[in-house]
Amino acid sequence: MAGFDDDVYFATIGELSAKLRAREFTARELAEAFVERLEERGPRYNALAVSMGQAASRAARDVDGDLQRERFRSPLQGIPFAVKDLLAVRGHPTTWGARPFAAQVLDYDATAVRKLTGVGGILTGKLAMVELAGGGGYRIAGASMFGPGLNPWDPAHWSGGSSSGSGSAVAAGLVPYALGSETSGSILTPAAFCGVTGLRPTYGLVSRFGAMPLSWTLDKIGPMCRSAEDCGLVLQAISGGDSNDPGSAGKSFFYAPQYQREMKDIKVGFAPADWSDLAAEEARPAFQEAFGVMKSIGIELKEVKLPDYPHGPLVGTIIGAEAASIFEEFIRSGQVNQLEDPYQIAGLKASLDISAGDYLRAQRVRTRLRADFRKLFADVEVLLAPARYSPAPKVAEPLTGPAGGDPPADPGMSGLIPAGNLCGFPALSVPCGFAGKLPVGLQLVGRPYTENLLLAVGNEFQKRTDWHRKRPI
Numbered sequence: 001m002a003g004f005d006d007d008v009y010f011a012t013i014g015e016l017s018a019k020l021r022a023r024e025f026t027a028r029e030l031a032e033a034f035v036e037r038l039e040e041r042g043p044r045y046n047a048l049a050v051s052m053g054q055a056a057s058r059a060a061r062d063v064d065g066d067l068q069r070e071r072f073r074s075p076l077q078g079i080p081f082a083v084k085d086l087l088a089v090r091g092h093p094t095t096w097g098a099r100p101f102a103a104q105v106l107d108y109d110a111t112a113v114r115k116l117t118g119v120g121g122i123l124t125g126k127l128a129m130v131e132l133a134g135g136g137g138y139r140i141a142g143a144s145m146f147g148p149g150l151n152p153w154d155p156a157h158w159s160g161g162s163s164s165g166s167g168s169a170v171a172a173g174l175v176p177y178a179l180g181s182e183t184s185g186s187i188l189t190p191a192a193f194c195g196v197t198g199l200r201p202t203y204g205l206v207s208r209f210g211a212m213p214l215s216w217t218l219d220k221i222g223p224m225c226r227s228a229e230d231c232g233l234v235l236q237a238i239s240g241g242d243s244n245d246p247g248s249a250g251k252s253f254f255y256a257p258q259y260q261r262e263m264k265d266i267k268v269g270f271a272p273a274d275w276s277d278l279a280a281e282e283a284r285p286a287f288q289e290a291f292g293v294m295k296s297i298g299i300e301l302k303e304v305k306l307p308d309y310p311h312g313p314l315v316g317t318i319i320g321a322e323a324a325s326i327f328e329e330f331i332r333s334g335q336v337n338q339l340e341d342p343y344q345i346a347g348l349k350a351s352l353d354i355s356a357g358d359y360l361r362a363q364r365v366r367t368r369l370r371a372d373f374r375k376l377f378a379d380v381e382v383l384l385a386p387a388r389y390s391p392a393p394k395v396a397e398p399l400t401g402p403a404g405g406d407p408p409a410d411p412g413m414s415g416l417i418p419a420g421n422l423c424g425f426p427a428l429s430v431p432c433g434f435a436g437k438l439p440v441g442l443q444l445v446g447r448p449y450t451e452n453l454l455l456a457v458g459n460e461f462q463k464r465t466d467w468h469r470k471r472p473i
Helices: 013-021 027-045 053-068 111-118 164-171 188-194 228-238 281-297 311-326 328-332 342-351 356-376 416-423 451-464
Strands: 048-051 080-084 122-127 154-158 178-182 197-200 220-225 267-270 300-303 382-386 427-435 438-446
Touching: 013 027, 013 228, 027 048, 027 053, 027 080, 027 122, 027 164, 048 164, 053 122, 080 111, 080 164, 111 122, 111 178, 111 228, 122 164, 164 178, 164 188, 164 220, 188 197, 188 427, 188 438, 197 228, 197 451, 220 228, 228 427, 228 451, 281 382, 281 427, 281 438, 281 451, 311 328, 311 342, 311 356, 311 416, 328 342, 356 416, 382 451, 416 438, 427 451, 438 451
Parallel strands: 080 122, 080 178, 267 300, 267 382
Antiparallel strands: 048 122, 178 220, 197 220, 197 427, 382 438, 427 438
C-alpha cells in the first residue's frame, strides 16, 4: 500500500483527483488507506457507524481499471466518501442512530448514494448521527446509540447534530467528503462547529429517496466537504429529479464557476447586531475579522432585517406534526422508550398531541414568511450571518434549556437557520476562524436554486483565507 501523509488525508477532491489521474497512487490504495483511518480513528469521535472496507476495495479496483483505460467519468471518480447513517445502503445496517433500529438492513440504495457510486465514488462507510435525526428534540449530546459526537478540535466538545459523524469525519481527515441531512440546522451546525464547509441545497434539488423521513416538507440531503468548490462538485453529482421522491423539484444542478459574476455586482444583506451583541464574546474577534474579509471581496453590503416571525416555534410545530405521523407506530408501540434521551422520548410522545389546526396554521404562516422573504430578496441576493453564534458546547453540558433573561432588542439574523429551512432556501457554511481552539463559521443564504452564487461568494472568501485548510492536532 502506498504511504500517505496528512497532505493526502486533508486534500480536496480536485487535488486527489489530479493525483489519481497522474497515477501517483491507485484508487484501491487510496480507498484502503481511508478505510483504515476511518476504522482506527472514527471510534475516537463516535463517528463511525458501519465500515464498508471490503466493498470499497472491490469498487476501487473497478475504478482503477477505468482510469488505466482513461475512462474519466467525474472529478469524484475514485474519491472515497461516507454517508450519514440515515441513508440506505443495500445489505448494510441503516440504524438511524437509534437502538430500536440497530438491526435494520434495507435492500436498496438511497438515490444520493447510487448517484455517487455511479460516477465512481468509493463508499467507505456510514457515519453516526443523533437518533432519528433529532426528531422530538434532544437536550444531550449523547442522544445516539453511538454516543455523543466528539469534536476533533477538542473531544470535550460536541461535533454538532444531527449529522455529528459527518462533521467529525471530514474535520478529522477520515473521509474527503461526506453526506449529511438537514431539517433545521443539521448540516450547518456540525459544519460550523467542526470547521468544515457544508452546503444545504434548495429543498427538492436532491432526492431523499432512501433517507429516513423526519419532516416531508423540510428534509434535505447535502454535502460536507473541505471547500466550497468541493461542495459544488458533489452537489452536481447528487442533484436531479427523482420520481421516487414526491418532493423532488425535478431540477439538476451544474457547478459553473467559470460563469461567476463579478463580486461588485452582488448585493449581500446583513444585520449589524450579529457581529457584536449577538455573537458570543469569545467568537466576536473571529466574526468581525471574517466580516472584514467579506467587505474586501468587493460585494455590496446592505443592512437588512429578517422578517419578524416566530421561526423556531413554526419549524418546531411542522417537524413535530410530520414526525408524529411518520413515527406514530414507533411511538405508540413503546419502542420510543428505548431511545437515549428522555427529553426526546417525551418530545416524540407529545408530538402526537399536535392538532391538525395548529399544523395548518403553521403552514399558513409559513406561506406569509415566504412572501416576505421574496420582498427581502428583491433588495439583496444573499444573506450573511454567523452560522452559529458561539463555538461548540461541551459534551457534558445540556445542549438547550429554558430561556433566561429578556430577548435581545435586535435579534439580527438569529432566526435564519429555521427561517431558511422553512422557505427551502439553500445555505453554505464556511469556516471563518476560531474562538479559542474551536472553529466558527459564516452562513450564506440565497433564493432557491442560487447555489452557484453562494458557492462563488464562498470560494472568493476561501481564496482570501485559509481557515478551511486548518487541521485539528
